[in-house]
Amino acid sequence: MQRKLPLILVLALIPQCSWAHLVSTRFGEFYAGMLHPVLALNHLLPWLALALLAGLQPVESARRNLLLFPLAVATGTVLGCLFPESSLISQVNLLAFFSLGLLVTLALRLHQSLFTAVALVFGVIEGYGNGTLDVFGTGFLLYVAGVTVAAYIVMTITSAAANWISGHQQWGSIAVRALGSWIMAAGILYSGFLILPALQS
């Protein structure tokens, strides 16, 4: 089985089309966009990990992220809707899932420009993963606006909560790091679920 492992890892990196699910809310495209990333754990957990990481950074980095991350997500969502050949996105997303959780667990304070770069790259990738072919015209704009607003709300509230807890409670930073480790563990489990079918075949 051990000999198979590298092959499986390589297989996992083979490009595949991954279609975003359109959340049918009947509330219209704006709410569909808002709920799309929030209702899928593989989108929500990495977002939370980035927000927790932002909360552990100096407040200037977290503050800058409030604007940059939603803009990056909006750009990615537009690209994802227009060019939906998302071959490597799910694999990269999986990597982000794990690595962001790891960074939170380690409570690493990144240089401001490095953190901004991480947030921007991750935001574009995540936005791309939230793209869908099922929206047109005004619906397209509403959908992109919905995803962007969700990014803003999740990032703002979670990073503020992480910042406040880690700054005001003695156990705060431990709690945030524990959450990061759970997200990292979820990332490992999620990878396992993707690799398992290949192992069985």
Add this chain to the structure above:
Amino acid sequence: MRWFLPLLLFMQLWTQTAFAHNTPIALLTLSERQVGVFDADWTYSSSTIVNPPAPTFPAHCTFDYPRLNCGETGLVGTLTMEQLGERYSAAVVQIHWQDGRTDAYTLTGANPTITLTPTGKLPLDQVAAAYIPLGFEHILLGVDHLLFVLGLMWLVSSTAMLVKTITAFTIAHSLTLAAVTLGWIGVPEQPVNAAIALSIAIVAVEVLKHQRGERCLSADIPWAIAFGFGLLHGFGFAGALTKIGLPQENVPSALLFFNVGVELGQLAFVLVMLALVWSHKVLQAQLPAWSRPATIYGMGAIGSFWFLSRLHLILIGA
């Protein structure tokens, strides 16, 4: 900021038809011609829909549109509409029985199945499952209601006053919602929608005065403003509920659960807004000084635009 005003006024002259937010409903009328045999008739209107949802009647019934035959057993058992939720907010099934009685049932995407009983009374959980999501949906799709609530939040200066103001708004709109749906009073829908739009513009002006430090009554007693305009917004909620229809045997519970849905939606909106304000304080994120009056002007401009558009619809008799 004054240069901004002519631009806003110009933008308001841009004529587009403005409708109150749409809640697409499909109505299935079943009229009993002889015992157990019904004539079915669909009435549905929505800008994006060409077909009504497909009903699945109890197993002993045969349905060949427009004829439904349930034999001597009658129309009892489960009725399902699986396609609800994607395009239609709800489907109302109206049954006109041979004895002159009429029953109405509402199915939604969250509650696509109802159990038809000989008495026409629905279990409480089915009424809750149908009407709470409808109320929740109505407030979240009602940007006019949400903008007004946002304006109220801007007027208050303490948590206690916010609680008092939102409670006053809730009580007021519950009163008129109940009064209209129970048939105690009747108000035409179009003027109500226009007045709701005007209430947003008025609150925006009051917020602006309050922000400038000018004395305004609405900042001193925001709960009174909330109560007064809340009565108006209740008429708007009632318009939606009247369109959906209420099951005659379950009017009080349906009304209660619709209102619960509206309150839950309103509460969710208020909590998210408060959480965002708190988060900005924690992260010391201050928006530029011009952004606040610009937002208030924007809110007032939207309210004025909706008011003029809705007034226009009244004047042309649309």
